Amino acid sequence: MRKQNHHHMLVDKPSIRILHAVGGMNRAGTETWLMHILRNIDRDRFQMDFLVHTDQPCAYDEEIRTLGSKIIPCLDRSKPWLYSRNLKRVLREYGPYDIIHSHVHHFSGYILWLAKQVGVPIRIAHSHNDTSEVDAHASFLRRLYTTLMKGFIQGSATTGLAASRVAAVALFGDDWENNPRWQVLYCGIDLTPFKTPVDGLVLRRELGIPEDAFIIGHVGRFEDQKNHLFILEIAAIVAKKYPGMRLLLIGDGILRSMIEEKVKQMGLTPYVIFAGLRSDVPQLMQSMMDVFLLPSIHEGLPVVGIEAQAAGLPLVLSDVITDELDRSLLIKRLSLSRSALQWSDLILNTWESQLDISKPEMLKIMEYSPFNIQNSLTNLVNLYQKLYISTQGIN
Template sequence: MIRILHVVNDMHRAGLETMLMNYYRNIDRTKIQFDFLTHRPEKSDYDDEIIAMGGKMYYAPRLYPQNYPAYFKYMENFFAEHPEYKIVHSHIDAMSYLPLRAAKKAGVPVRIAHSHNTSIDKDFKYILKQFFRSRINSVANHYCACGKEAGKFLFKGKDATVIPNAIEVDKFLFDREMRKYKREELGLKDEFVLGHVGRLSYQKNHKFLIEIFSEVHKKNKNTVLLLIGVGEKEQEIKEQIRTLGLDNAVKFLGNRSDVNELYQAMDVFVMPSFFEGIPVTGIEAQFAELPCIFSTKVPKEVSFTDKCKFLTLEERTDKWAEVILSINPAVRVEGSMTVKNSWYNIKNAKSILVEYYNKISLEER
């Protein structure tokens, strides 16, 4: 059996984490087993499921600069106690420099850096992340990415193997009965519903999303915006909504385990992000037969249907509103073979990751 140590921030219900779980549930776990090293002291949403499937959870110190001495000591002890890990697969973008540096020092033969974005979040670690990004090739010896643009961003001069952000399709396919049930549950009748799924953070550009929705709502009062996710920008976003008088038209739904069902209740998915890798939510929305409006900062690799449109962030909000309101919510197909045959379907994609692990495992023996 090949055991893979996946390095993540946590295993809550978010895009990257859900993608990993999709692969984990669908691979042959008698041949390949996933374990997870996180950087949060508390349990995450998926921890119990991981353990039930035979995986192990480890909890390293948080990656704050003041913690780095304690972090490297923890990692030194960790690899000394766990010589069974021959493959470390890190998913924390530029910050992967830190665990992969520790893995290299410990003599771990396969050190995979996986790029999931095309830019860096502008938080207090921004300068450090830029430095770590410049050093990532010195500690990794294998490179993966969710898409070509994400690979080019993180790995200068290195070719990255593209691993699709694949999903469990059957959970997301459009279902008219579920749409009716979910809209009733949310207190929706004939409203035109915009939806967004994503962390309430700088990257997702909620400020502009609310400005777009304000313009939509001016043109059509019978509209509602569903916001699914939590994050550090929540209070700021709520204040903007109050200022614009949109309290009754925007629903904050928090973190949800029924996101696949909530897509059914929407009429359009809107994502005006500042940057993305290949957003899992954009893939999920297409499997639910939702029209999707992305910013041009979202790589066009996300699009595998004719339901995607891309607008620049420089475009006026009334143009975004015009495109959104031109959508006919009645045109959705149940069980489309176009989406089922996509390489973003986990049934099609799982062999890509399995073959990749088998190949690098043989190479390093």
Template sequence: MKNVKRVLHIVGKMDRAGAETMLMNLYRHIDHSQIQFDFITFTNEVGDYDAEITNLGGKIIPIIASNPIKRMVKLKQFLQNHPEYKIVHAHTLLSNAFHLLAAKHAGIPHRISHSHSTSNGKSRTIQKIYEQWALITNRKVATYRIGCGEQAANYLFGSTRNVWLLPNAVDIKKMMADANQARDYLSQEFGSKGIKIIQVGRLSNVKNHQFSLQIAEELKRRRIDFALYIIGQGPLDEILKQQVKDKLLVDSVKFLGMCTHITELMASADYMIMPSLHEGFPVVLVESQTVGLPALVSDRVSIEVDLGLNLVDFLSIESASEWADRLILSKPRMRNEESITDSLNKNGFSAETNAKKLTEIYLSM
């Protein structure tokens, strides 16, 4: 199809993480007769979404380099050799600076910087210097700015001025339909009893799984019947599993890895927890509210995630005992799908609607 406009997205790897899941929700709904997505990744490993991307007509293009400068040079060379790309859409936060610089020097006229987080999570002096350079460079070289929420936009761009706020949308109808078929999933699949708790996210420091294990210890100390299911993978995988053994929590804390049945898990859980040190606008919290699942969330997460459905409670991450108190008290699921749908649509969380808006933007370039 000669008239299809190809957009090159810059990501690390197309795994089932927040920004990547949001991107796939849009990709599935975008009009492929007009727009096609291709993806630059920085690994030779196969991503969770790679097969689906290929089936949808997209390309996975790995660029392998030992440091950001060499990566930038290779990206520039690739773009110079592929003039079909007029739009580069970067999703790598501070590293967007490198990738959009490469695009600018390669003559790419439309360079989109997309912010998915409210912090870089780094505090050392050299890291702060890099952060300031990256923030300034991002603002200079991006020709179009997108943020998943106001706080994410403020972090990367300094304000929401001239920034399109694109919420992390989901496929509302499909999620609700899948959830209604899976209300007993955890009980049937794992024999779960008591309070069923899930945590979804990369096994990395920012997600604060160590605090989750403190909560689990507190519940066990009180002789509460519970199960905590940790979904995701990452650099802390072995460390966390060893901590679970050391804390004698093996019977109560289960690691499910990179699970594809997120909707089923949410549909059958009693609570989701997110004691993160910082977040942008986690798509997983949009998903949890879509299926009516209550969530306990760190007060360091943007308040924008609360869609007004009385399903998100914010807590300080100073006291695991307070989190245990809330989990024991329990909170009913929300079953009113009409109210949920209205709230999601009102707040801009329909993947179908957002894909149409994004298509209009790409076609205007």
């Protein structure tokens, strides 16, 4: 009899209600990770909704609704007094939430401060980026804002998560390790797409790339952070030495038209392919790219760097990118103070010196790493449960 009771209790466990705060559910690193979590989490036990700061439809919206979650717009981010009213209304109307989990970097401070006033018991600030350098050189007003927000996070977050150690410093301060509230939680990826072989020739034809081209790949939003202008400088030099070079740029963003214009000016039109937003990044990495290039000015822990390793692709990165990413000898780093010529040499050397690690071996390494979505999901679920249980006594 007792057994049945026990089983009955499991069925009746209340579901834990979580509200994720994001800019919009588009195909970017953090959002894609959240989608992996949503698809794989036990959705009877965890109800996840998404607070977004846009009224435009985003890439993942439809799938999110299909999976039984809500997309809840909350506008006027630039007008704190209106935003405050909007957010409190959302929390009242759609709540009560057990957990608010905010992914919008500094602005999380304000969100969690408001959630604290409304009485959301578990308030998580999640840092996905290392903005320390940028923050230090910001304008006076911007520094005032970031200082204020970090203060709000210190005062209103019950837990802080970071995608990497450098991302933790950026939001929680230099001594974050001395505070048990703050911890690193690596965001994993779904390794399934890397297990199926792909026909690269079909993809090359579709994108109009010669079969024997040497392809330098880059995946990233067209924003200053990703350093596209420098990528073009490097590509121009490689193209001179090796006219069979093609630069494959995947992504979209505010600077895209400027970069397209720049490609024309530099006479690189035949060499550069703008592929836009793609849902088949793992396939493109596996079957088309020869070297992956990411000379970012700053990063938290780039998901594309995890994907490129899972694809067994050699990577050339800027040295600001944390070495927590490194699971193999596939990765080479160079300082951004080095010339485009030095970068192009490193790319060509990397391509020419074939690595002695096979793709299946590399995939195995990634399966056992914290970057496997299964391991990442287990860590997040355990954390949610632990936090939820700890608040049950108080309520």
